[in-house]
Amino acid sequence: QVQLVESGGGSVQTGGSLRLSCAASGRTYSTNCMGWFRQAPGKQREGVAAIYTGSSSSYYADSVKGRFTISQDNAKNTVYLQMNSLQPEDTAMYYCAADRWCDRVMVTATPLTWGQGTQVTVSS
Numbered sequence: 001q002v003q004l005v006e007s008g009g010g011s012v013q014t015g016g017s018l019r020l021s022c023a024a025s026g027r028t029y030s031t032n033c034m035g036w037f038r039q040a041p042g043k044q045r046e047g048v049a050a051i052y053t054g055s056s057s058s059y060y061a062d063s064v065k066g067r068f069t070i071s072q073d074n075a076k077n078t079v080y081l082q083m084n085s086l087q088p089e090d091t092a093m094y095y096c097a098a099d100r101w102c103d104r105v106m107v108t109a110t111p112l113t114w115g116q117g118t119q120v121t122v123s124s
Contacts, residue, residue, distance in 0.1 A: 003113075008118060015086065052099050
């Protein structure tokens, strides 16, 4: 199994920035993709960003392209989500995710493994 621990959420004003971190442990060799999905109250899960850890190919939701950047530190088994120009509609619980395939993170937001989540709140 893979364990994921997120950190870095918080509250910012519109236009602010946050960086989320996700440290993976356990059978990390079983996952090729790590990423993030989010869920706001009353809304469906939404894939935000994902990266294939081997090739570094990355994917983004249209709503965050140009504002969010996913990156990784393979030596630390950690992925990061740099979020800039945050908007109130970015307010949600953000979950780190791991799976063999990034489609399960980005398209269906139903990865095999996810963390406990970290809250991001953007106020206007």
